[in-house]
Amino acid sequence: MKVKECKRGMIEFYVSLLVIVVVLLTLVSSSVFIVRQWENGAVLRFGRIISIEETGLHFRIPFIDTVRTVDIRTQTVDMKGQSAITKDNISVGIDAVVFMRVENPEKLITQIRDYQMAVSKYAQTAIRNIIGQYNLDDLLESREEIAIKLKEEIDRLSKDWGIDIARAGLQDISLPEDMKRAFAVQAEAERESRAILIKAEAELKASTKLAEAARNMGDPNAMQLRILSTLNDVSKDQSNTIVLALPLETLRSAGIQGVASLSAIRPKFEQAE
Numbered sequence: 001m002k003v004k005e006c007k008r009g010m011i012e013f014y015v016s017l018l019v020i021v022v023v024l025l026t027l028v029s030s031s032v033f034i035v036r037q038w039e040n041g042a043v044l045r046f047g048r049i050i051s052i053e054e055t056g057l058h059f060r061i062p063f064i065d066t067v068r069t070v071d072i073r074t075q076t077v078d079m080k081g082q083s084a085i086t087k088d089n090i091s092v093g094i095d096a097v098v099f100m101r102v103e104n105p106e107k108l109i110t111q112i113r114d115y116q117m118a119v120s121k122y123a124q125t126a127i128r129n130i131i132g133q134y135n136l137d138d139l140l141e142s143r144e145e146i147a148i149k150l151k152e153e154i155d156r157l158s159k160d161w162g163i164d165i166a167r168a169g170l171q172d173i174s175l176p177e178d179m180k181r182a183f184a185v186q187a188e189a190e191r192e193s194r195a196i197l198i199k200a201e202a203e204l205k206a207s208t209k210l211a212e213a214a215r216n217m218g219d220p221n222a223m224q225l226r227i228l229s230t231l232n233d234v235s236k237d238q239s240n241t242i243v244l245a246l247p248l249e250t251l252r253s254a255g256i257q258g259v260a261s262l263s264a265i266r267p268k269f270e271q272a273e
Helices: 002-031 105-111 115-131 136-141 143-161 177-217 220-234 248-272
Strands: 032-035 039-045 048-053 056-059 065-071 075-085 091-102 163-174
Touching: 002 032, 032 039, 039 105, 048 105, 065 105, 075 115, 091 115, 091 143, 105 143, 115 143, 115 163, 136 143, 143 163
Parallel strands: none
Antiparallel strands: 032 056, 039 048, 039 065, 075 091, 091 163
């Protein structure tokens, strides 16, 4: 009997020891928490934030303190297919994106419930108001300016939520089909206008050169040299038959060199015949 009672006592002792170890491990594990590198941890005691913990291993009071982690990495708010009306009453579609980052976890937890939805809704309102300040032509030329205004407008409100707007940008501006056709016609007309101007400038330069050449050709010797040069060029192709009617004044003024040139060309004419 004593042996049995002794064994029973040992079993009860080990069971109690095991229970104590389990309780201690539970208390220790619940009193330790880890904040990852891309997070901040807010420690709440009786519903109130008592500290903001950064990356590393931290302790808390079990069953009294709770921890809420906040992602501090840059996040994007994608706004696609947003409709807006320009100052000249033209409906356009806007695709925009906003980059934001949590800079004050305490404000984020206490001031706003769903900050991503809030930023998205406010950004939609802001972009409509900003687009309404521009005519269509100015809108297409001022994308960067509009993006800066959008960032400043959202940043003004989000500061109260502990959020910093890093950047905002317009990805695309969609026009109605009739406006696309109008812009295409305008672009084609501008290209044709530039082509006409270029052609006119080329013709003006050519006419200037031709007028200068005509003045030079007023000299009889220059005209004769030009005729002889043309004969030399044409006679290179033996399949051509050329009949020339040259005035005697040209032959007399050509002199010895002109006669020699004609003599060189004559065998080629005869061979072609």
